[in-house]
Amino acid sequence: MTEELFRDDATLACCEATVLAVEADGGIVLDRTVFYPQGGGQAGDAGELLAADGRRFAIADTRKHPEQPGVIVHRPAEGTDLSALVPGQRVMASIDLVRRQAHRRFHSATHLLCALVPQPVDGCSITAGYARLDFHMTEPLDKDALNAGLARLVAEAHPVRTRWIAEAELDANPQLVRSMSVQPPRGQGRVRLVEIDGVDLQPCGGTHVANTAEIGPVIVTKIEKKSARTRRVVLGFAEPAAGRG
Ligand SMILES: [Zn+2]
Secondary structure, X not given: OOEEHHHOOOOOOEEEEEEEEEOOOOOEEEOEEOOOOOEOOEOOOOEEEEEOOOOEEEEEEEEEOOOOOOOEEEEEOOOOOOOOOOOOOEEEEEEOHHHHHHHHHHHHHHHHHHHHOOOOXXXXXXXXXXXXXXXXXXXXXXXXXHHHHHHHHXXXXXXXXXXXXXXXXXXXXXXXXXXXXXXXXXXXXXXEEEEEOOOEEEEOOOOOOOEHHXXXXXXXXXXXXXEOOEEEEEEEEOOOHHHHO
């Protein structure tokens, strides 16, 4: 198991860690990490591992281990020489903060969209350049109304919190399930909830902003009729992401 530091603090930029394994395909396993692995629609983190001797190992992407549940694999950038990286070695693991901040802003914005469009979601993708959400619905969506709704919820500066609850607690509070826009996955004993105060509550493992004001100017760039029963909403930044640091 990899200790997932990003679950309880999405603002952590780096951590010290110990290399547990360098896999045959180059994937690097650490005992703990701040790198979010691709999942729940959100892209994986990029960044670098810094060894004590100053060597840097660029990480292009992060994934869940295909065979070992709970293990996170850091994928090196193409051409990275890993020969100096060995199990037992201490490294400083640092994420690309610009990319992470884009993921945080877009991911929280997709939850605002869930509140504005109370329809089942059947697809989701969150990257550093755009986010898209597929709603299972047949009615058309109004781009201007969605943009006005997003701008209002961002301006209202709602706090965003995460908490873990036991499945038993969820079962004992049926009103909690009713207020959720997405049904929680079952079978792991506990569920992580993301609550946007007064706006949205849903099970989610992703990295979020701490307050909707942090989302900034995010707008609907496109609404597509993907199929007879699917409406796709694409979000973009109203300004270059890099400009916000
Ligand atoms: Zn989410």
